[in-house]
Amino acid sequence: MARSKFTVAAVMAAFVFAVLALFQLVASVFGHPRIDFANWRGVQQQDGQVPFEEKWEPRSMGSQYLLGVGKADITGPVAEIEFMGYANTSQIGTGLRQRLNARSFIIGDPSNRNERFIYMVLDTQSGDTAIRNGILEGIAALGSDYSMYGASNVAVTGTHNHNGPAGWLNYLLPQITSLGFDQQSYEAIVNGSVLSVQRAHESLALGTLGYGTVNITDANINRSPYAYLANPADERAQYSADIDQFMSMMKFTRASDSKDMGILTWFPVHGTSMYGNNTFASADNKGVAATMFEKTMNGSSSVADGFVAGFSQSNVGDTSPNILGAWCEDGSNVQCTFEQSLCSGVAENCHGRGPNFTIKDLGATSCYTIGTRQFEAAYSLYQNWDSESTPITGSAVRSYHTFQNMTGYSFALSNGTNVNTCAAALGYSFAAGTSDWPGSFDFKQGDSGSPSANPLWTVVRDALKDPSPQQKACQAPKPILLDVGEINTPYAWAPDIADVQVQRVGQLFIIVSPGEATTMSGRRWKNAIASAAKNASMTGDSEPVVVLGGPANSYTHYLATPEEYGVQRYEGASTLYGQWTLDAYMNLTTYYLPYLADNPPSTPLAPGPTPPDNRANSLSFIPPVVYDTAPLGSSFGSVSTQPPTTASPGQTISATFVGANPRNDLRLGSSYAYIQQQGSDGSWVTYKDDTDWELVFSWARTNTVLGYSSSTLQWIIPEGTLSGTYRFAYYGASKTPVTGTINQFNGASGNIKLG
Secondary structure (H helix, E strand, O other): OOOEOOOOOOOOHHHHHHHHHHHHHOEOOOOOOEOOEOOOOOOOOOOOOOOHHHHOOOOOOOOEEEEEEEEEEOOOOOEEEEEEOOOOOOOEEEEEOOOOEEEEEEEEEOOEEEEEEEEEEEOOOOOOHHHHHHHHHHHHHOOHHHOOOOOOOEEEEEOOEOOEEOOOOOOHHHHOOOOEOOHHHHHHHHHHHHHHHHHHHHOOEEEEEEEEEEEOOOOOEEOOHHHHOOOOHHHHOOOOOOOOOEEEEEEEEEOOOOOEEEEEEEOOOOEOOOOOOOOEEOOHHHHHHHHHHHHHHOOOOOEEEEEEEEEEOOEOOOEEOOEOOEEEOOOOOOEOOOOOOOEOOEOOOEEEEOOOOOOOOOOHHHHHHHHHHHHHHHHHHHHOHHHHEEEOOOOOEEEEEEEEEOOOOEEEOOOOOEEEOOOOOEEHHHHHEEOOEEOOOOOOOOOOOOOOOOOHHHHHHHHHOOOOHHHHHHHOOOOEEEOHHHOOOOOOOOOOEEEEEEEEEOOEEEEEOOOEEOHHHHHHHHHHHHHHHHHOOOOOOOOOEEEEEOOEOOOOEEEOOHHHHHHOOHHHHOEOOOOOHHHHHHHHHHHOHHHHOOOOOOOOOOOOOOOOOOOOOOOEOOOOOOOOOOOOOOOOOOEEEOOOOEEOOOOEEEEEEEOOOHHHOOOOOOOOEEEEEEOOOOOEEEEEOOOOOOEEEEEEEEEOOOOEEEEEEEEEOOOOOOOEEEEEEEEEEEEOOOOOOEEEEEEEOOOEEEO
16 A cells, blocks of 8 residues: 555444544555565575576476466446555546456466466455455356366465555455445456456466566665665675566466467566556556557467466565655655655655656656566567576476464564564554655654654544553554554454465465565565575475565555564554564465475365455445436437547547446446547448557546536557547446446547548
């Protein structure tokens, strides 16, 4: 998350004051993801320096695996629903810039149908318990052919996109600003995700995998460098930057014809290029990169039909796409303070600037730029694959998953000290937000020990749950603002039971992180897995390679290092289970690592405690679509404002139609908006649709009582667009008064001569 404004409208009448205050308080926080690959040697390498000649002997061909890829639309309701990520109660959807997708990658052992795993990349803020449960149920419903997929080998990751419809999460805290749970939003994600798995399964074929990396130095920065500097100097000296500036990639190649089926990448940069006041749904910079790669490969003779490009998140916690840094937007035009990201003593005016921040388009151009830079790096690596990659080898295809109750989990650190984690809690600096989208009121980052905020917030906190002395001591030096792990009214506010999962193919290990690991947290965690795998001789002569993907399976907010936790900037304040959260995950994942060995323990790994499933009892105050009507003398789909009859590349043009609520039909796998081109025979063919960044669909209610609305299609005509005759086409569905019948309609604008 990126800001923190809360409202507990549904909790209890006794908490009305606390609820209203929190509703204002929490539109600030659903964090940021980040990714790094493994520095697999005992001595860490410098960022981006990947001397493959020292890592592996080049091989002409890797081992063969069963491979499958699939993609499907998961775009939920793009109007009248809050977006998930910024927790900004005023960020209510009004349209669509680019569709959201689920992308699934299956890797299996050809000789054992039960040794497979699925790695899913969803254009959502995170993975989630409710979503994962729905996906597992949906896969099981596909029948016995899918019986090898289950809780132990399915990873559901999110790209940490902050600009998709909300209302689908399992716990109350992220439901508050969206006014609860929305079944339509939830089903769009689950059904599309299951369809992507089905398509991946149907594409299964023998093939090979390769792995490579490429540097990207202009697509992310560290937004909390002050906290990063709290890490030991000798540890920081092992790295060339305070972020990981390289992308890791796996390429899937079919054996029968040497055609590429897809790529899967990991790179850490927050999905916050689009600002917190943007109301057009999109998949942010990761979605731009993925769609651009897929469109580039479309029609290529070197790729298989249905080529899929996954751009997964990594140790994203303290990263930002706003690469020009954090500046005061209060007229002073000075940089925000280094320690606390303040402007004149407050956080609200401190905003990160993307590469194209001077263009006032809610971050759209900067988003496209950051996405393009990821695409260009990935495509460059792809084009030079033979010289820049190494085959994945080894027969092992393994995955484990279990749950761990993080309340009071006790374990020993590497120095022998016994420590324990805590029930989930969020600190005061959680409410300060980040420079990607700051919080409100008098909250500040770096607020450790005794909080500096107005004492009124202590009253608000205690009205909800006064943390016990034991909880305060466990979470110290975090001053607790929301003791979310100990509030279960009307149901659990946040997860205390966390997912623990790692997947493996050959020498490659994938940490599936439920929270947003910071840069240094990701490095430590990957090194721990690599060291444990090497000490156990799990990869033979090959050095283990480790990547980290997330936030996945359930959203457990952040994973800061203990040193960063002590600073209590946003990331530390959002580390739920206390200062030993990262070490706990490292301890758990290395302890269970033998389950990924060539000869794993004969006793199956216990599933662990079951987290609560709140789908059936989640509250919802989201009003339904009542009805739609067209103004007298018009019909749905008719044009109320025609576009110009002539236009040129570089120009922005639009057409407005008599519309209906897009929630009536999500048009999954299809489109609301089209640019059609006229052929020489007079017929019209699709030229652009909802998957194209330059075509924007906007919807507005013009009369609530009468049910009138309008839909505007805007085309930002790219340079280089060919001369010809074009037109806008709009497809929608209306809801009939009284009966509630849904009726499909469409309309087209007048012709536009481009030339």
